[in-house]
Amino acid sequence: MGYLDADVTEVIQIVGVLNAAKSKKRTRRVEIEDDSGTTHEIDVQEGMIADVVRPFFEARVVADVSRSTNGKLLLLNVNLEGDNPEGDGASRIK
Numbered sequence: 388m389g390y391l392d393a394d395v396t397e398v399i400q401i402v403g404v405l406n407a408a409k410s411k412k413r414t415r416r417v418e419i420e421d422d423s424g425t426t427h428e429i430d431v432q433e434g435m436i437a438d439v440v441r442p443f444f445e446a447r448v449v450a451d452v453s454r455s456t457n458g459k460l461l462l463l464n465v466n467l468e469g470d471n472p473e474g475d476g477a478s479r480i481k
Contacts, residue, residue: 394456401427401450401460402468408440417462419450427452429460439465 403421410416415431417439429452431439443465451464 395453396456398451398453398463401429401452403427403447405439405443405446405448405450405465408436408444410436419448427460429462431462435462443467 401419401421403419405417405419406426407418408416415433415436417429417431417436418426419429420426429450439462447468448465449468450462452460453463454460
């Protein structure tokens, strides 16, 4: 899907509820709604979608996400909100 070709401009954390997932032949994506009501569509690498959706669906999470120069978001890691260490230097969106 071209993730390795995209220039990563920053790594951010998005805090909110994982409330949707889409898995089609070429698209694997989750949606996290933050505290302001903004929904963030985040691409998920192949093979990772089931690991993310089953344990975290409708849960409040902290997602480590890379943002590329074209604005696309790619999920790097996700944890339940209370399980994620803060202070790792990433910008947080709540």
